[in-house]
Amino acid sequence: MPQTQTNPNALTPEQKAATVVVALGADKASRIYKYLTSDEVEKLTLEVAKLGHVEAGRTEEVLDEFYKTCLTRKVVTDGGMEYARTVLEKAYGESTARELLQKVAKYLKNRSFEFLQKMDSKNLFAVLQYERPQTIAMVLSYSDAQQAAEVITELPDEKRIKVVEAIARMESASPEAIKIVEKQLRNKFNSILTTDFTTIGGVDYIADVMNNMDRSNEKYIFDEMSKTEPELADTIRKKMFVFEDIATMDNRSIQRFIRECDMKDIVYALKGADESIASLFYANMSTRMADTIRSDLEITVNVRLRDVEEAQQRIVNLIRRLDEEGELVISKGGKDEIIV
Numbered sequence: 001m002p003q004t005q006t007n008p009n010a011l012t013p014e015q016k017a018a019t020v021v022v023a024l025g026a027d028k029a030s031r032i033y034k035y036l037t038s039d040e041v042e043k044l045t046l047e048v049a050k051l052g053h054v055e056a057g058r059t060e061e062v063l064d065e066f067y068k069t070c071l072t073r074k075v076v077t078d079g080g081m082e083y084a085r086t087v088l089e090k091a092y093g094e095s096t097a098r099e100l101l102q103k104v105a106k107y108l109k110n111r112s113f114e115f116l117q118k119m120d121s122k123n124l125f126a127v128l129q130y131e132r133p134q135t136i137a138m139v140l141s142y143s144d145a146q147q148a149a150e151v152i153t154e155l156p157d158e159k160r161i162k163v164v165e166a167i168a169r170m171e172s173a174s175p176e177a178i179k180i181v182e183k184q185l186r187n188k189f190n191s192i193l194t195t196d197f198t199t200i201g202g203v204d205y206i207a208d209v210m211n212n213m214d215r216s217n218e219k220y221i222f223d224e225m226s227k228t229e230p231e232l233a234d235t236i237r238k239k240m241f242v243f244e245d246i247a248t249m250d251n252r253s254i255q256r257f258i259r260e261c262d263m264k265d266i267v268y269a270l271k272g273a274d275e276s277i278a279s280l281f282y283a284n285m286s287t288r289m290a291d292t293i294r295s296d297l298e299i300t301v302n303v304r305l306r307d308v309e310e311a312q313q314r315i316v317n318l319i320r321r322l323d324e325e326g327e328l329v330i331s332k333g334g335k336d337e338i339i340v
Contacts, residue, residue: 018047019062072100121150137166149212161224168206207239216309241330243312253328254284257319267296268311271303
């Protein structure tokens, strides 16, 4: 016997879509299917088959949510986010309006520049490399951080800096601006036009991009940007964590990541580090380990800068992972208050 859904909030987005399709009836549902990809049709059909019985009251709640979402998309398309916010707050109140706008904004952003999901970084770079920095920044703001980092790394020095600055300064993109970009790239990309004022780019995003970039390019970009945009460079840097920021960590956190570090990485990383950083490492490891590291440093000569930077980057990646897992604490722009 099909299982009855007992809580509308427990329905997944897929189950809600299936509920709407069933409620519309076969004729209207078939018209919707025409606008779906073969993969979407397959997934939706499977959910309809698995749905079972949904009570009338619960179906009505799902349809009400669907209606509100459709209405939100329409007013966003007609007048942009601020217009939509005003209309929805009058109709449903501030809290509901905020939830609807967040849901639709996320959906519209994910639907924009869908070609990014199908292209690898090399192909994306090949197409974008001759575009203006502002155009590259807009397109990369719709990609994931790792892909954006790989593309930025391949750009010429001067353009690389301008693209990073453009992304950091970007807050929203108007329908008109996106239309222009879409028109310029139509013959190169099979993308989908968004008509939303969607939040893209920004300092938080470019900090994430920089976190995914190799140490050499990261250092170069900050050095160059500091010459022309020192405040912006400092703002971005405060949002991320770099090797030199180990100096801001507490002893317990330093001891935690050292326990998982490869000894060779520590030796290579300290080969290019300031004495103050090296002292922190020695102070937070056993005497025996510190002596071993010092001995290895003395016999480790003719080390390539690239090897040093890669070792430092692996340590930084380890620290970031442990921070995400709650195993240690790193300072991020002074926002996190620590209670001891």
